[in-house]
Amino acid sequence: MVVDHHKDYLANVRSMLSALVYPLQYVVNLPFDAAEWVTDQMVTRQSLVAENERLKQEQLLFNSKLQRYEILETENQRLRELLESSFRLNDKVLIAELIEVQLQSFRRQVVINKGKREGAYDGQPIVDAAGIMGQIIHVGPFSSTVLLITDPNHALPVQVNRNGLRAIAVGTGRDDRLVLEHLPNNADIQVGDLIISSGLGRRFPSGYPVGQIEQISLDPGESFAKVTIRPSAQLSQSREVLMVWPYQHNQLDTEELASK
Numbered sequence: 001m002v003v004d005h006h007k008d009y010l011a012n013v014r015s016m017l018s019a020l021v022y023p024l025q026y027v028v029n030l031p032f033d034a035a036e037w038v039t040d041q042m043v044t045r046q047s048l049v050a051e052n053e054r055l056k057q058e059q060l061l062f063n064s065k066l067q068r069y070e071i072l073e074t075e076n077q078r079l080r081e082l083l084e085s086s087f088r089l090n091d092k093v094l095i096a097e098l099i100e101v102q103l104q105s106f107r108r109q110v111v112i113n114k115g116k117r118e119g120a121y122d123g124q125p126i127v128d129a130a131g132i133m134g135q136i137i138h139v140g141p142f143s144s145t146v147l148l149i150t151d152p153n154h155a156l157p158v159q160v161n162r163n164g165l166r167a168i169a170v171g172t173g174r175d176d177r178l179v180l181e182h183l184p185n186n187a188d189i190q191v192g193d194l195i196i197s198s199g200l201g202r203r204f205p206s207g208y209p210v211g212q213i214e215q216i217s218l219d220p221g222e223s224f225a226k227v228t229i230r231p232s233a234q235l236s237q238s239r240e241v242l243m244v245w246p247y248q249h250n251q252l253d254t255e256e257l258a259s260k
Contacts, residue, residue: 092245094118096126098238099143106173108134108151108235114243115140123203125244131209131232132156132197133241148235149210150175157200158210160193167227169195169210175235178211180227185218187225195229205246209233 096118100111114120116139124136126146134148147154150171158169158180165187167180183189193213199206211229218225 094243096241096243098241103175106152108148108171108173108175110146110148112144112146112241112243113142115142115144117141118243119245120144120243125204125246127208127242127244128233128238128240130234131211132204133233133235133238135203149231149233150178150235156204156210157198158195159198160189161196162193163188165189166198166200169229176230178229178231180229181224183225183227184223185220185225189213189216189225189227191216202247205244
């Protein structure tokens with residue numbers, strides 16, 4: 001050992017002994033290596049499962065936020081459209097939200113979240129960004145019931161925008177259809193004509209869209225034509241509406257002049 005330490009004569013012998021002993025060392029260490037490998041695999045799998053679960057939760061959260069952003073973007077678009085339509089009215093307006101929808105075979109009503117507290121009154125017109133929706137028939141302290149123009153009990157004075165021909169638009173109980181009454185068979189009307197509010201009765205703002213003529217049926221045995229129109233208002237889609245105070249400024253001016 002002393003000679004090998006100083007002269008390194010037994011290097012080859014040590015190499016051979018190491019080669020002979022290695023299989024034995026490998027067999028002895030195999031259970032420990034296997035246990036360590038299994039432990040590493042279990043830890044790795046657990047960490048992967050935990051990370052996968054965390055990523056799923058984050059993805060769900062991000063998807064929820066994305067949907068909320070899309071909802072907000074759509075809502076902002078609707079509000080911008082309402083704002084643009086309010087400029088066309090030139091009247092006092094207030095945005096309200098639908099909180100209940102009452103749609104039955106012969107009943108077309110909705111409930112909005114504005115009432116007497118905001119100055120709502122019976123007969124007040126309600127519109128959306130595209131056209132006239134209806135009028136308030138019941139006012140509560142914090143909410144109001146709106147009768148839609150498609151309700152069979154609702155009638156609206158209108159006129160053909162192209163030539164000023166006057167008629168009455170009556171509800172049919174369907175959200176996609178109104179009928180025009182008191183139009184003779186020889187009336188100057190065409191499919192696609194825009195129907196607007198006439199302002200007669202001083203309840204609805206004049207010149208606001210009501211719908212477009214969709215179908216004209218002429219019966220020689222009848223005095224009046226059967227005309228159906230498709231409403232302009234998004235009656236089954238609108239979530240925000242405009243409460244309108246038409247002719248309020250004119251009434252105030254008249255009262256001021258009368259007082260003088």
